[in-house]
Amino acid sequence: MKYKKNSKIHIILFAIVIFVLLWSVIKPLDYLDWLAEVSPGVVIITILVLTYKKFRFTTLSYVIISFLCILTFIGGHYTYSEVPLFNWIKDEFDLKRNNYDRMGHFFKGFSAIVVRETLLRLTPLSKGAWLFGITTSIVLSIAALYEIIEWLSTKVSKGGKASKDFVGMQGDQWDAQWDMALAFIGCVIALLILSKWHNKFLKK
Structure with missing residues (x-):
């Protein structure tokens, strides 16, 4: 019974994600950036x-x-530097940039729970300091790899508009460092706050 209930929740989540994906492809700001x-x-x-x-x-x-x-599909539709709500926040609080990108990288750190689960179920690792450290390292590696891909996109396209939208630096030379730092903070917070709850899900 519990198995079927979880399956229904998963189907609902899948349907929501597909709906947002289909919405995002309708007249995005830039199709290359969307892709x-x-x-x-x-x-x-x-x-x-x-x-x-x-x-x-x-x-x-x-x-x-x-x-x-x-979050990714919304960013793809508008480009990360032009998400309307965060443009409003930028104007309302007189900020220097649209911070949707910053928020996105912070929450990408929450993928630590997915990495943690994969390690617990597919490797000999058990709960403890080693699991925490290796999970954090993997999340940081993924964050760094993403920044490298963004950098390479600017080289391949020679600084075209789509690559600039994809990178989303908004004039900040330390954008890559900010992105990785926020992913790290999100990772640590997710592991500290959600690990016990995650363990309950694993037992089920």
Whole structure:
């Protein structure tokens, strides 16, 4: 009974994510930027669907993955530097930049729970300091890899508009460092706050 209930929740999450994906493709600000932004999310969704029967994550992990995909699809539709709500916040509080990108990288740190679950279920690692350290290292590695991909996109396109929208520096030379730092902070917070709750999901 519990298994079927969880499956229904997963289907609902999947439907919401697909709805946002379809919405995002309707007249995005820039189609090349949209493609660059949403591609990782689409690849992850495809892999999760294909492996769902063989390897099923906890509902907590699926909620985090769904939330991150939705953030990515919204960013792809508007570009990260032009999300309307955060433009309003920028103007209202006289900020120097649209901080949707900053928020997105912070919450990407919450993927630590998904990494944590994968390590617990597929490796000999057990709960403790080693799990915390290795999970954090993997999340930081992914964050750094993403920044390298952004950097390479500017080299390949020779600084075209789509690559600038994809990178989303908004004039900040330390943008990559900010992004990785926020992912690290999000990772640590997620592990400290959600690990015990995550353990309950794992037991089920």
